[in-house]
Amino acid sequence: MAQGGIVRRLDGIGEKSVGGTLATLLSLTSxxxxxxxxxxxxxxxxxxxxxxxxxxxxxxxxxxxxxxxxxxxxxxxxxxxxxxxxxxxxxxxxxxxxxxxxxxxxxxxxxxxxxxxxxxxxxxxxxxxxDAAAQAERENDRLVQELSRANKRLSGTLGIVLGTLDSGDVMTLFSRALEEITNTMEASGTVFYVAEQDGYHLRGVSKSLAGARVPRYLSFGQTIDALAKRAGRALRLRVLPPKGDELRRGRLTNREVVNEETQEVYRLRAGKVPPFTSFIAVPVWFGGQVIALIEVGWEQARPLQREDSELLDAVAQYLSVQLVGAFSALRARRDGELRDSASQVRETLMEAGDLTPESRREVTDEVERALDATCVEVRLNQRQGNTALVTTPAGEDLSVPLDFEQVQRLTQEDGTAVMPLEPDDAASRALAEAGMPATGAYVGLGRIGDDALGVLVLRPSDGEPLDESELRYLGRVASDLQGLARGEERRKQDKRISQALQTGMRNELQQVDGITARGIYSSATATAVIGGDFYDLIRLPDRRACVIMGDVSGKGVEAASVSAAVKTALGAYSWQGLSPARMVRLLNEFLLGFSRLETFATLFVGIVDLGSGMLSYCSAGHPPAILVRAATGEIETLDVQSGVVGAFHEMTYRNGRVRLRRGDVLLLYTDGTTEARAADGSFFGEDGLRDAVMREVPRGYDGLLDRLLATLDSFTERHLDDDVAMVSLRFDMVGPSDAPREKGEVSGA
Known part of the structure; x- marks a missing residue:
């Protein structure tokens, strides 16, 4: 009896040596x-x-x-x-x-x-x-037939050599060899398996087998490969018809295969038997190892000749040299395909921005396409530990035992884990019994909030397991999903913090006697909660006021935190009676020690003295304010400029001064206004803003900012790239009395 437990009996011919002798005798006698x-x-x-x-x-x-x-x-x-x-x-x-x-x-x-x-x-x-003459004629016919077959085999062998010699393309090498072998042997078809770390993976079938059920994976040592490896050469095999009791059971789980040389009968799993009745299993050797397995077969039972198996051994010996290089190229090509797929998943997630049902479906579709597998979501079974629930095709809940201790051992720093499912795992058996795909891996996506997310990536029970490159691919996808999910969670937390900050630092314009003030804010995105734009008007003693307009770089919690700190600090400085340049200088040092990030701000800080009719200001990297003279309708820009705040130590800041008259209007704005773009890419710009101001001011102060914003929306077709904030101040009571209105002067200090 052969070793390994797969040889059951002898097929009625006698002992192995007798069977081999008989087979040889049949090939020699006329x-x-x-x-x-x-x-x-x-x-x-x-x-x-x-x-x-x-x-x-x-x-x-x-x-x-x-x-x-x-x-x-x-x-x-x-x-x-x-x-x-x-x-x-x-x-x-x-x-x-x-x-x-x-x-x-x-x-x-x-x-x-x-x-x-x-x-x-x-x-x-x-x-x-x-009849001796008839016998001689039969012998001649036999010899002619053998010679014809030998010529065809020789021609076919040369075709394989010449057709695949130095083939640079892996798939061309495989396809040419398979078709040449099929034609040479006058076979029904040829299948080709490549030895990987976990078994033999199907890598090619001849065109004649399109649509046929061919085993996609053969595990090491449990099937035909073990027989061929033990023999060290090609085996001539025939699949025996099933017995009556097996047919009555309805489903064949095992098939018997007879070795035509030794007459040994092997009992194999039905799903691992090729779609042939007679076939030759050919091991491809290189460096003492079987690197591939070729199966050449015929649909109908037929006697297989020893010279046919010897010929295929010779072909395999030639192909082994070609295939070693081809396998490396094939693996490199597959790795490249998986890298491209992982990049596609990452781009999908980046475009989506969060894990919406649509983005999750896109990712699932790409993974299923790349791995030729099915993704099944997993829910933890709260009633029973170490198990998970999946939904069967019938819509029922199936409890699947999963080794979560093993998952924990495989968990990476980001909380993700990829655990292959072995064929004998309890999870694989439970899935197979439910008629579901049962070969693949469990992918843990880590804990997001209160939920532990996971998915099963599955192939059919008789399909090939996921190889190492495919498992690494799943690890990359899981890490990307985890990163996006955590980012989404952080954004939700930032949103809550920003909402709290916004509640505590609303943009306010205090009521100041002698000044009519208006403010407006428009977010660039519908989902924005708070940005870096802010403004304030603070009432001070002695008919004085402090007006602030600022823009902190960035968005979210950092920008909101800096904005809140800036407003608080400037409010405190304004009550100390400091000049605007002095206030900004102190603020610069404060910000450089406040934020760990490279956050800076542009500011306009102005101190209005209605009694003297003077406006002192410091414009620190901020767009120049616009002053509209009530008497003439002319526009002046307050163009004494200094550097931004929070970028460098020892920055120099200067004060500017301008005289105010009753009815003058001061317009402050952030750069989101002038940097707004039209559909053709052109900027709204300072000229566009000046034109809009000259057109809208004569129409009255009430609704001025609303009309300016409507003009901006029309220009951009309501697609802002940055937040927009605007403040307008109309000076209604200036000086101790109505002094003559004269053109204001601007000076540097």
């Missing part, structure tokens, strides 16, 4: 030889028998031996086989018969048949042409 069992089923035959006796296109093997001879008149060919139906004795004595040959002619034969002494009921029949 007599027609047939072996058949007690059911009349032909077990073995040689080429001469194929020439002498009529048979189906698939050959004599498997046929009813009665179809080779004329039966007695009372014999029923449809009845169960009975040795008495045959027109010759079964005791080894000779019998002269006139039979119809395979080509339709009649032939005088001398037939001898005897039972083989063995455990099974087996008979051996030898037929010789009675």
């Amino acid at each position: 007599d027609a030889v047939i072996a058949f069992d007690g059911l009349g089923r032909v077990l073995l035959s040689n080429d001469t028998a194929a020439l002498v006796f009529p048979h189906p296109s698939g050959g004599l093997v498997g046929c009813d031996v009665r179809s080779c001879f004329p039966l007695s008149e009372d014999a029923d060919p449809d009845a169960p086989f009975c040795p008495d139906d045959l027109p010759f004795p079964m005791d080894g004595s000779s019998k002269q018969l006139v039979c119809q040959a395979g080509d339709g002619s009649t032939l005088d034969l001398t037939v001898r048949c005897d039972r083989v002494p063995s455990a099974g009921e087996t008979y051996l029949l030898v037929a010789v042409a009675s």
Whole structure:
């Protein structure tokens, strides 16, 4: 008996050595030889028998031996086989018969048949042409047929060598070799497996097998590869018909395969048997290791010749050198495909910005496409530990045991984990019993909020497991999903913090006697909660006021925190009676120690003295304010400029001064106003703002800012790139009395 537990018995021929001797004898003799069992089923035959006796296109093997001879008149060919139906004795004595040959002619034969002494009921029949001339003609036909086959095999072998020599393209190499082998051997098809770390993975089938059910994966040592590796050469194999009790069970879980050289019978899993009745399994060796497995097969049972297996061994020896380089190229190509897919997933997530149902579906579709697998979401089973719930195709909940201790050991720093599912895992068995795909991996996405997210990536039960490059791919995708989910959680937290900050630092314009003030704020995005733009008007003693307009770089919590700090600090400085430049200088030092990020701000800080009619200001990197003279309608820009705040120590800040008159209007704004873009990319700009101001001020102060914002919306088609803030101040009571209105002057200090 062969080792490994897959050899069950001998197929009625006797011990292995006897079977091998018989097979060799059949290939050497010019007599027609047939072996058949007690059911009349032909077990073995040689080429001469194929020439002498009529048979189906698939050959004599498997046929009813009665179809080779004329039966007695009372014999029923449809009845169960009975040795008495045959027109010759079964005791080894000779019998002269006139039979119809395979080509339709009649032939005088001398037939001898005897039972083989063995455990099974087996008979051996030898037929010789009675006419010496006829026998010589049959021998000539046999030799011509062998020579023709040899020529075709030689031509096909040369075609394989020349067609694949130095092939630079992996798939071209595979496809050419498969088609040449199929044509050379006059086979129904050829399949090709490559040895990976975990088993043999299907990497090619001939065109004739398109749509056929071909095993996609063969595990090491449990199937045909073990037999071929043990023999060290190609094996000629035949799949035996299932027995009646197996057919009655409805589903074949195992099949019996006979070795035509030794007559050993192997019991294999049905899902691992190729779609052939007769086939040759060819190991491809390199450096003492089997690197690939080729299976060449025929749909119908037929006798397989030793020279055919030897030829395929020679082809495999040539291909091994070509394939070693091709495998490296194939793996590199596959790794590249998975990297591209991972990049596509990352781009999808970046565009989506958060884990919406649509973005999750896009990611799932890409993973399923890249791995030719199915993704099934996993829910933790709260009632039973170490199990998870999945939804079956029937819509029912299925409890799947998962080794979460192993998941924990595999968990990375970001909380993700990828755990392969082994064929004998409890999870795989539970999925297979439910009729679901059961080969693949569990991917843990970590804990987001109160939920632990996970997914099963599955292939059919008989499919190939996920290899190392595919598992690494899942790890990259899981990390990207985890990063986005955590980012989404942080954004939600930032939103709550920003809302709290906004509540505590609303943009306010205090009521100041003698000043009519208006403010407006427009966010660049509908989802924005708070940005870096802010403004304030603070009422001070002695008919004085402090007006502030600022823009902090960035968005979210950092910008909101800095904005809140700036407003608080400036409010405190304004009550100390400091000049605007002094206030900004102190603020600069404060900000440089306040933020850990490279955050800076632009500011306009103005101190209005209504009694003296003077405005002192410091414009620190901020767009120049606009002053509209009530008397003339002319526009002045307050263009004494200093550097930004919070960027560098030892920054110099200057004060500007301008005289105010009753009815003058001061307009402050952030750079989101002038840097707004139209659809063609053009900027609104300072000129656009000045034109809009000159057009809208004569229409009255009430609603001025609303009209300016409407003009901006029309220009940008309501697509702002940055937040917009504007403040307008109209000076209604200036000086101790109505002094003559004269043109104001601007000076630097």
